[in-house]
Amino acid sequence: MSEEYKFGWVALIGPPNAGKSTLMNHYLGQKVAIVSPKPQTTRNRISGILSDENSQVVFLDTPGIHRMRGKMNRFLLDSAWEALGNADAIVVLFDAALYAAKPHLMEQELAPVVKPVNQSRKKLFVAVNKVDKVKDKAKLLPVMEKAQELWPEAEFIPVSALKGDGADVLLEKVIETLPEGAPMFPEDQVSTVPMRFMAAETVREKLFMSLQQELPYSTAVEIEFWTEEPERNLVNIGAIIYTTKKNHKGMIIGKGGQNLKKIGTQARRELEEMLEMKVMLELWVKVREGWTEDVGFLRSLGLGE
Ligand code: GDP
Ligand code: K
Ligand code: MG
Structure with missing residues (x-):
């Protein structure tokens, strides 16, 4: 093990259906978090552990952040915010294809994710997801511009969690920002979830x-x-x-x-x-x-x- 082994917690945050679970599963090369086209599929915080000879990253997949009433939804939100508090870095994800087609939804859907994330002062990445679904790439520009307004300190990476495009670039950048430290989990463990x-x-x-x-x-x-x-x-x-x-x-x-x-x-x-x-x-x-x-x-x- 080299001296500058990196270990850290990375929270995946975003509205329902942004592709958080898909991205985590992509990195792990297997399914740890369940995925479906329905919002609220992810209820608990699911962790995914990605290890190699230089680093160990523990992803915290979270329920989507959204505005809804009821105890269960309250718990879902609490769990997402707690993940954020424990993280070394934050990756915000959103569905760029959705906002390219329906720009009016963007600000409204992302609003709950803006303030707490900016206030957390953690290293911040924004994964502009589902770019594979955007045929006319010019439509991405206003989406990117808006996103830059929302999270001025963030680094932006277009990705397709489904196809894997851009995912390596994002991962490399994330790992660079993690603190030095020894791995907390055995190398063959993929999740902390029983x-x-x-x-x-x-x-x-x-x-x-x-x-x-x-x-x-x-x-x-x-x-x-x-x-x-x-x-x-x-x-x-x-x-x-x-x-x-x-x-x-x-x-x-x-x-x-x-x-x-x-x-x-x-x-x-x-x-x-x-x-x-x-x-x-x-x-x-x-x-x-x-x-x-x-x-x-x-x-x-x-x-x-
Ligand atoms: P989550 O609620 O943020 O965890 O979102 P999921 O990972 O459950 O994904 C929601 C839906 O979007 C699923 O049907 C995924 O297959 C789909 N999806 C996620 N990422 C991508 C992507 O990059 N491209 C496309 N085309 N679909 C995606
Ligand atoms: K989902
Ligand atoms: Mg999910």
Whole structure:
């Protein structure tokens, strides 16, 4: 290990759907954070650890910063701001394709991310994301100009988190700014998040993908049991899907149980890859009214500390 080994925490901050989880997964070369086109996919703070011979970077993927009411949303925001407080560097991401097409959305959506970030006085990068989606590159100019007004101290890097364009440049610049220090985690560890939680997240992702608008936000997944049978290289996982309404339960299960079956199959396949074990996955759906406002339950899901 050379003397100037770098270690640091890097917070990924931005509105929902900016591509934060996609960028982190790109760096890690595997899926750690779940990704979906729906906002609020990322609820807890997910960490991703990227190690090489010269540096270790711990990314803190955060729930999108936005304005919304309710306890769950309050917890989501708290968790994002806490990540920011703990970080050595901050990467703000936004969807440049969206603002190139709809410039009026830019200021309004990014407003909650401007002040706290500028006031944090941390080394700041702005990843102007989804440039692969912008056909007419001239449309990027006003977006860049506006962004420079919002974060005058930042360094701007156009990227495509999905395709990886610009991601190496951004990473190199970020690492340069990190303090010298020894790695905090073993080199082969990819996350500080426990496997059980990753499994619950995997089920939640498949659930999100299978449902129509609105509904996913009222669902949560809790791992009920996890028993390993090493001699068979097998793990039995039971998970409960909570929802707030009876009719939602019906939609999640689907006609003849079809939807729940699909969710289970997709999640099991992905878990088998992740764990390199055979997985037996059992899913239940339960109605729990008002859980999004139930502080005790939110805590049991790891939300709000
Ligand atoms: P997050 O809410 O900020 O974590 O955003 P996600 O990482 O979940 O991404 C939201 C959606 O945008 C997903 O459908 C991603 O596939 C998509 N996405 C993210 N980055 C890019 C990008 O660079 N280009 C394109 N075309 N899509 C992207
Ligand atoms: K998302
Ligand atoms: Mg996310």
